[in-house]
Amino acid sequence: MLKTPASDGPRAGINDDIGEERRLAIYRIQVEIRESEQRAFDLFLQNLVKGTSHLSLGQEAVAAGFAAAMKPGDLSFCTYRGHAHTLARGVPIEKVLGELMQRDNGLMRGKGGSMHLTSAEHGVLGSYAIVGAHLPIACGAALRAQYKGEGDVTVCFFGDGTTNIGAFHEALNFASVWKLPVIFVCENNLYMEYTPIGEVTAVEHPAADRAAGYGLERIVVDGNDADIVYRAAAAAYAKARAGGGPSLIECMTYRHSGHSRADPAKYRPEGELEKWKQRDPIKLYRERLRQFGVGEEVVAAIDADVRRRVDEASEKCKAAPPPPLELLTADVYADGGFAWRN
Amino acid sequence: MAELTYRDAVARGIAQEMTRDPDVIFFGEDVAKPGGVFKTTVGLYEQFGPKRVRDCPISEQAILGAAMGAAMTGLKPIAEIMFSDFFAVCFDYIANEFSKSRYMSNGQLKCPLVVRTANGAGSRFGAQHSQSVENWAMMIPGLKVVAPSSPRDVIGLLAAAVRDPDPVIFFEHKSLYPIKGEVPDGEIVDRLGSASIVRAGNDATILALALMVPRALEAAEKLKREHGIDCEVVDVRSLVPLDMQTILGSVARTHRLFTVEENPRLCGWGAEIVSIVADEAFYDLDGPPVRITTPHIPLPAADTLEDVALPTVERIVDRVHRSMNA
Numbered sequence: 246m247l248k249t250p251a252s253d254g255p256r257a258g259i260n261d262d263i264g265e266e267r268r269l270a271i272y273r274i275q276v277e278i279r280e281s282e283q284r285a286f287d288l289f290l291q292n293l294v295k296g297t298s299h300l301s302l303g304q305e306a307v308a309a310g311f312a313a314a315m316k317p318g319d320l321s322f323c324t325y326r327g328h329a330h331t332l333a334r335g336v337p338i339e340k341v342l343g344e345l346m347q348r349d350n351g352l353m354r355g356k357g358g359s360m361h362l363t364s365a366e367h368g369v370l371g372s373y374a375i376v377g378a379h380l381p382i383a384c385g386a387a388l389r390a391q392y393k394g395e396g397d398v399t400v401c402f403f404g405d406g407t408t409n410i411g412a413f414h415e416a417l418n419f420a421s422v423w424k425l426p427v428i429f430v431c432e433n434n435l436y437m438e439y440t441p442i443g444e445v446t447a448v449e450h451p452a453a454d455r456a457a458g459y460g461l462e463r464i465v466v467d468g469n470d471a472d473i474v475y476r477a478a479a480a481a482y483a484k485a486r487a488g489g490g491p492s493l494i495e496c497m498t499y500r501h502s503g504h505s506r507a508d509p510a511k512y513r514p515e516g517e518l519e520k521w522k523q524r525d526p527i528k529l530y531r532e533r534l535r536q537f538g539v540g541e542e543v544v545a546a547i548d549a550d551v552r553r554r555v556d557e558a559s560e561k562c563k564a565a566p567p568p569p570l571e572l573l574t575a576d577v578y579a580d581g582g583f584a585w586r587n
Numbered sequence: 588m589a590e591l592t593y594r595d596a597v598a599r600g601i602a603q604e605m606t607r608d609p610d611v612i613f614f615g616e617d618v619a620k621p622g623g624v625f626k627t628t629v630g631l632y633e634q635f636g637p638k639r640v641r642d643c644p645i646s647e648q649a650i651l652g653a654a655m656g657a658a659m660t661g662l663k664p665i666a667e668i669m670f671s672d673f674f675a676v677c678f679d680y681i682a683n684e685f686s687k688s689r690y691m692s693n694g695q696l697k698c699p700l701v702v703r704t705a706n707g708a709g710s711r712f713g714a715q716h717s718q719s720v721e722n723w724a725m726m727i728p729g730l731k732v733v734a735p736s737s738p739r740d741v742i743g744l745l746a747a748a749v750r751d752p753d754p755v756i757f758f759e760h761k762s763l764y765p766i767k768g769e770v771p772d773g774e775i776v777d778r779l780g781s782a783s784i785v786r787a788g789n790d791a792t793i794l795a796l797a798l799m800v801p802r803a804l805e806a807a808e809k810l811k812r813e814h815g816i817d818c819e820v821v822d823v824r825s826l827v828p829l830d831m832q833t834i835l836g837s838v839a840r841t842h843r844l845f846t847v848e849e850n851p852r853l854c855g856w857g858a859e860i861v862s863i864v865a866d867e868a869f870y871d872l873d874g875p876p877v878r879i880t881t882p883h884i885p886l887p888a889a890d891t892l893e894d895v896a897l898p899t900v901e902r903i904v905d906r907v908h909r910s911m912n913a
């Protein structure tokens with residue numbers, strides 16, 4: 246069951262609960278993710294992005310909707326498909342692309358790579374590449390917030406495949422028992438890696454249908470509509486901040502590309518991609534902005550500005566040097582080095 | 588100065604650190620109201636309350652993951668994994684997560700946490716509740732690894748572990764819990780990365796860890812008494828950082844090296860130390876270094892079998908004596 250907010254509709258010029266300023270911010274984030282991810286893909290083809298990479302093309306609305314509901318100081322935990330959530334927190338495009346290109350200007354100066362994007366100063370406390378590992382870690386961050394009364398809320402994004410690993414279930418129970426201020430967000434894009442999630446899961450909605458087992462509300466939302474995502478997120482943040490404990494939100498969405506750069510996604514039935522592309526979150530949001538009376542020129546200006554910034558960022562990354570060799574053994578231990586003996 | 592059991596030293600060490608620093612919290616399975624299945628944490632819940640001392644579900648991944656998330660964001664958690672064998676069900680956090688996050692994030696993230704666990708054999712629990720798995724932790728870059736052998740070291744090394752900015756795996760030996768030792772009054776703070784010469788001697792160096800330390804000491808007395816062999820016994824205490832200076836210094840004096848390891852043979856900590864000594868002090872040696880270990884077997888439950896699986900005082904005496912007279 247998809248939750249459809251009643252307030253959506255052609256209300257040109259009216260500032261509803263989301264408002265024009267926030268809508269433009271949500272739109273900008275989505276376009277920034279779309280353009281950056283597309284650029285990352287183009288840079289693969291030029292062999293400038295090395296290793297692997299997992300794109301969020303088609304899933305932009307989840308990242309944008311949540312980011313718009315966050316406050317400074319809130320924390321994000323992401324998966325290896327984490328570029329979108331990292332960009333959504335305001336991390337510069339250059340830092341993200343630089344890390345994908347394993348250059349010295351990257352977010353972690355090339356030491357982590359695409360799957361481990363981290364920007365502590367933006368509240369992005371890491372992207373985790375072992376499926377499910379970060380749900381318990383997010384619990385720990387939320388435990389600290391609760392223990393110290395610091396008021397921030399932790400969000401943890403993961404894919405549908407994560408719902409079948411033990412750490413998912415341990416974390417949900419743990420968070421619920423201790424009423425931790427944490428929000429678990431399942432981006433259900435219908436495929437774990439190559440296998441349809443429905444073929445390997447006992448329930449229809451892999452996250453939401455398990456919520457009852459942990460005393461949580463069953464929430465499934467249209468993850469391609471950033472307004473709907475935003476409202477679900479805002480409600481979960483408000484609940485967590487009020488001491489109401491964790492939420493589990495399943496966002497239905499679809500990735501336009503394969504699982505990783507190595508995957509052409511030929512396992513998808515004919516027409517499925519095209520069907521979802523008709524509900525492309527960015528296309529949908531442009532229409533939403535039009536309904537609310539935002540001029541074409543405003544939208545076009547955002548598009549142009551984002552493209553310019555992506556161009557600038559990728560040119561800077563192409564010119565950036567690789568990380569210096571002294572980084573090889575740096576920061577294994579807190580003393581900055583790797584010494585394990587005297 | 589008071590006499591304290593190794594078991595009670597655990598609670599005193601945790602209490603010392605929790606009293607000092609309000610950011611220290613402690614959680615695990617059955618550790619709060621029940622006081623721990625080995626009764627190592629009795630009284631902490633009553634003293635520090637339910638916010639700081641918490642019982643967890645049987646969810647080892649959640650326990651270590653939560654410890655990591657709390658440590659990353661400013662707390663100094665102490666997490667208990669009831670038996671070290673259970674590291675196998677939460678090994679992702681040990682091997683992939685809190686050990687690597689500082690490096691992968693280019694120094695942005697830190698994980699100042701302590702994982703306490705009951706390690707080792709002697710309780711007739713069989714192959715899945717008796718192992719010595721300190722080498723599982725030693726092999727992972729980014730971790731620090733300690734294993735105290737006395738009540739005093741439990742307190743001092745635990746304090747050092749809690750105050751350390753890196754993740755520390757703290758191996759308590761379950762067969763040492765009932766032993767008693769003299770412990771000074773007041774705060775005790777040791778440092779990681781220092782071995783301790785617990786018996787001076789001239790003829791051979793015996794390295795030991797945890798439960799093997801009292802056995803090596805007893806063997807050394809017998810070797811002196813029965814064979815006139817005067818052994819130096821070094822309690823390694825800390826596998827990472829490893830105090831090679833103390834070990835190399837001892838070998839330079841005695842010219843012989845023996846390791847007494849509870850772990851199964853392959854890739855035990857002694858193998859690493861022997862390789863370093865062979866590399867850096869080969870010409871100090873008057874004979875081949877000898878490793879005395881548990882055979883490369885899962886541990887049996889039966890007391891008669893378990894007793895002979897671990898290095899015994901008799902086996903240590905025999906092996907050192909034969910090697911010194913070869």
